[in-house]
Amino acid sequence: MKGRPPKRRGTPRGKQAKHVDARRVLDPTAWRKELLAGEIGTIVRDAPLRVGLCYPLPYRTAMSSLGYQVIYRMLNSRSFIAAERVLLPDDVPLWRERRWQPVGLETGRPLASFDLLAFSVTYDLDITGFFDLLDLGGVPLLRADRRDTDPPILLGGPLTASNPLPFGPFIDLAVIGDGEVAVERLLDILEGAPDRDAFLAAAAAVPGVWVPQIHGDRVPAVQKVTTGLPAYGQIVTPATELSNMFLVEASRGCPRYCKFCLVRAPESPMRESEVERVLATIPEHAPRVGFVGAAVSEWSGIREALRRVVAMGKGASVSSLRADRLDEDFVALLAAAGYRSMTIASDAPSQRLRNTVGKAIREKHLWRAAELGKQAGMQKVKLYVIVGLPGETDADIDELIAFSKALSGLLPTALGVSPLVPKLHTPLGDAEFAGMPLVDERLHRLRRELGATVDVRSTSAKWAWVEYRMSQGAEDAGLAALAAWRAGGGFSAWRDAFEAVEERGALRAARQHQLFPAAGMR
Ligand code: SF4
Numbered sequence: 001m002k003g004r005p006p007k008r009r010g011t012p013r014g015k016q017a018k019h020v021d022a023r024r025v026l027d028p029t030a031w032r033k034e035l036l037a038g039e040i041g042t043i044v045r046d047a048p049l050r051v052g053l054c055y056p057l058p059y060r061t062a063m064s065s066l067g068y069q070v071i072y073r074m075l076n077s078r079s080f081i082a083a084e085r086v087l088l089p090d091d092v093p094l095w096r097e098r099r100w101q102p103v104g105l106e107t108g109r110p111l112a113s114f115d116l117l118a119f120s121v122t123y124d125l126d127i128t129g130f131f132d133l134l135d136l137g138g139v140p141l142l143r144a145d146r147r148d149t150d151p152p153i154l155l156g157g158p159l160t161a162s163n164p165l166p167f168g169p170f171i172d173l174a175v176i177g178d179g180e181v182a183v184e185r186l187l188d189i190l191e192g193a194p195d196r197d198a199f200l201a202a203a204a205a206v207p208g209v210w211v212p213q214i215h216g217d218r219v220p221a222v223q224k225v226t227t228g229l230p231a232y233g234q235i236v237t238p239a240t241e242l243s244n245m246f247l248v249e250a251s252r253g254c255p256r257y258c259k260f261c262l263v264r265a266p267e268s269p270m271r272e273s274e275v276e277r278v279l280a281t282i283p284e285h286a287p288r289v290g291f292v293g294a295a296v297s298e299w300s301g302i303r304e305a306l307r308r309v310v311a312m313g314k315g316a317s318v319s320s321l322r323a324d325r326l327d328e329d330f331v332a333l334l335a336a337a338g339y340r341s342m343t344i345a346s347d348a349p350s351q352r353l354r355n356t357v358g359k360a361i362r363e364k365h366l367w368r369a370a371e372l373g374k375q376a377g378m379q380k381v382k383l384y385v386i387v388g389l390p391g392e393t394d395a396d397i398d399e400l401i402a403f404s405k406a407l408s409g410l411l412p413t414a415l416g417v418s419p420l421v422p423k424l425h426t427p428l429g430d431a432e433f434a435g436m437p438l439v440d441e442r443l444h445r446l447r448r449e450l451g452a453t454v455d456v457r458s459t460s461a462k463w464a465w466v467e468y469r470m471s472q473g474a475e476d477a478g479l480a481a482l483a484a485w486r487a488g489g490g491f492s493a494w495r496d497a498f499e500a501v502e503e504r505g506a507l508r509a510a511r512q513h514q515l516f517p518a519a520g521m522r
Contacts, residue, residue, distance in 0.1 A: 027098075031089075032105045035059060040285055041235040043072070044106045047082035049190065051075055052104055052114035052151070054086045056121060056129025062087050063240040066247040066292050067157060068120045069233040071183065075118075078187055083118075086111050086137075088129045095136055102137050111137030112151070116190070119171075120157040124470035125463070127166060127478065131485045134170075141482065142169055143213070152196055156183070161222050162262055162423050163471055166478030168212040172196075173203050175210075177222030178252075182208040217474060222267070222425070229273040232281040245317065246286035250278040250305065254295035256322075257358045258347065259427035260386065260420060263294040264358075267425065275301035279308055288315040288338070297325040306333040320345075323365040331372040341380035342373030342411070349400035353389050357428070363403060367410075374411050381411045387442045388420040388434030388464075397442060404454045414455040417446060419464035421471055433468040436461040466494045469501075476501045 026034060036042055053072055055062035062068055062085070075083035084104030089095045095102075102111040111117070111133065119130060131141055134153075140146045143153075155167050155174035164174050175182045185206045193199035204211040208223035233247035253268035254261070262268070278301065282289055289309050296302055296318045309316045316337035323344045331342075346366055348354040354361055370381040385400060407413045419439045422431040439461035447456050470477050480497040487493035 028100050028103050029108060032103065032108060035105060035237070035239060038239055039235050039237045041233075042106065043076045043083075043234065045076060045082045047078075047080050049081050049116070050104075050109060050114045051081055051083040052086040052109075052111055052117045053083045054102075054111070054117050054119045054130075054133055055088065056119060056126045056133055057088050058090045059087050060240050063235060063237055064242045064247075065120065065122070066231060066233055066249055067179075069235060069247065070228075070231045071118070071120065071156070071179070073234045074180070074183060075187070078191070080191055081187065082106075084109065086114075086117070086133065088133055089136070092132045092136070100136070102133050112139050114151050116154060117151045118154040118156065121155060121159045121167070122157055123159060124163070124166070124467050126159070127470070127481045128485050128489055130167070130170070131482065143172060144169070148196065152199070154186075161267075162425065163473070164210065164219060165217060165474045166470055166481060168217065168475040169478050169482075171212065172200060173209055173211045174219075176208045176220055178228070179208075179223075180228040182206055182223060185209075229271060230278045230281055236283075236286050242288075242290050242317070244286070245288040245290040246282055247290045247292050248278055248281055249293050250275075250291060250301060251293050251296065251299040255298055256295070256360065259357045260347075260389075260422070261294075262423055262426055264426070268294075270295065270298060272299055272301070275304045275308075278305055282309070282312075282314075286314065288317065290317045290319065292319045295320055295322070297321045297330075303330060303333060306330075306337055310336045321369075323361055323369040326365075326369045326372055328372060328375070331369075331376045331378075335376035335378065339373075339376075340378055341382055341414075342369055342378050343382040343384075344369050345384040346400075347384065347386055348389055348396075349385055349387060349392065350396035351399070353392060353396050356391065357386075357389060366403070367407070370407055370410050379412065380414060381407060382414045382416060383407065384416045384418070386418050386420050387446075388439045390420075390428070390431050392434070397445060401446065401449050404450055408453045412455075413453070414457065415446065415450065417443060417456060417458035419443075419459060419461060421464055421467045423471055429472075433465060436465050439464060462491045466491070466498075469494075469498050473501070 053075065055068055072083055072085065075081050084106035086102050086104055089102065103109060121130065134141050139150050152172040153170065155164060155171045156179045160174055161177045164176065167174065186203055186209065189202045190199055193202060200211050200214065203209050204214040208220055210219045229249065229252060231249040236244055236246050238244050251270060251272045253270045254263045255265050255270045257264050291302065291305065297320060302318065306316055310333065318334065321344055344366060346354065346361065347359045348357050351363055366383065373381055404413060404415055420434065422428045443458050443461065450456050470481060480501050483497040484494040
């Protein structure tokens with residue numbers, strides 16, 4: 001059965017981006033109308049099968065996700081599917097109090113009335129937004145409680161490459177890792193499936209698709225897709241963190257070997273697209289272009305692409321810069337594209353630990369990057385660092401403090417500090433969390449000794465611990481998250497919920513049952 005043609009598609013030329021604040025309190029109808037009025041590229045269509053493309057975070061973040069936009073266009077390219085975005089409200093308690101339901105942004109369709117809900121999830125703690133959306137929409141959270149009339153729930157997004165197990169009790173199926181190929185197969189199955197059971201049974205045979213009620217906790221191996229580049233955004237909007245920016249992914253993966261990273265070369269080798277193909281995706285109306293990816297400065301075409309984008313009169317942003325890839329030419333291009341601060345990653349507090357974790361960067365590279373930024377007129381340097389690494393000592397933190405102080409003499413300096421949350425399927429996946437007391441002590445020391453000269457920002461030790469338990473947990477961790485969410489979602493609720501889960505047993509479960517290429521699935 002063919003769907004009707006789109007009512008509005010692509011780019012209405014000359015449409016002016018206007019300022020929109022996605023966080024203003026508006027009822028759902030006014031809220032969606034205001035957001036739609038500011039967008040270019042929205043797809044509004046009707047078709048026999050309606051998919052709610054859900055994001056468990058608010059609009060500002062959701063629309064900065066390239067993967068979310070790619071799936072939106074992919075689903076809407078099928079004649080029998082109309083996909084619309086369903087986003088977490090900014091003020092969930094207010095929506096709950098007023099009994100407002102999450103709706104599809106494009107047509108206002110209530111969440112519960114979609115034929116399929118497809119969630120894109122990036123971080124472990126996004127599970128609370130997942131609960132909020134379903135709960136506001138009146139869909140039972142546990143799969144076992146749902147009726148045949150409730151929409152099945154599909155999980156996708158970057159989190160699936162790490163540990164989707166905690167979502168097991170709540171979802172019907174998940175696409176693991178790079179989703180493009182598996183999603184296309186699923187859509188073929190969906191078009192012909194007579195009912196939900198037939199759909200799930202056929203979906204379970206697709207490589208990279210996990211159906212918990214069929215596979216149990218045997219999650220299939222991550223799919224590494226070699227096609228699909230360049231991937232590019234669909235909607236340009238002023239109401240996001242990346243305001244009025246057209247997003248494009250020219251490369252995927254990374255040629256490096258950092259031991260804490262899921263995107264390292266053995267797991268996700270570097271794949272590239274040609275410059276001309278990337279540039280051909282950029283629409284005239286986009287004032288800014290965001291080159292996104294884990295290792296954009298490793299892409300062989302990045303300089304040429306920046307040069308050409310600047311020549312078009314557009315601004316540009318690069319989501320990841322490696323300090324040892326920078327030189328005068330590169331940094332001058334960044335400045336011409338609108339960069340006002342130099343953002344680089346040290347990823348460990350000392351040279352000794354950078355060597356240990358495989359971060360092949362030297363202090364001289366970080367220093368040189370800041371110098372180049374200053375020469376190019378940038379006003380700030382932002383340095384990202386991980387603390388709580390295995391084997392870390394006070395001497396490593398001494399080195400970070402000394403370097404940060406020196407750097408702040410060159411340029412105003414901001415330090416973004418993240419406690420290590422070991423991720424499964426990385427060489428540090430079996431590492432222990434450093435512990436809340438130690439991480440707290442490290443963070444307090446950095447603030448105390450750098451506070452006057454360096455802007456220190458960090459994730460708290462408490463929430464890093466919660467993320468650790470989720471990132472290494474099995475289905476028990478998902479049920480603990482549900483209990484914590486029901487108890488208000490504060491840290492003490494999480495701690496109490498996890499106390500009920502035997503820590504070592506749960507960790508063992510996740511490590512043993514994750515990501516086997518199950519028999520018959522390849
Ligand atoms: S941390 Fe960055 S440089 Fe290291 S492997 Fe990951 S993406 Fe590559």
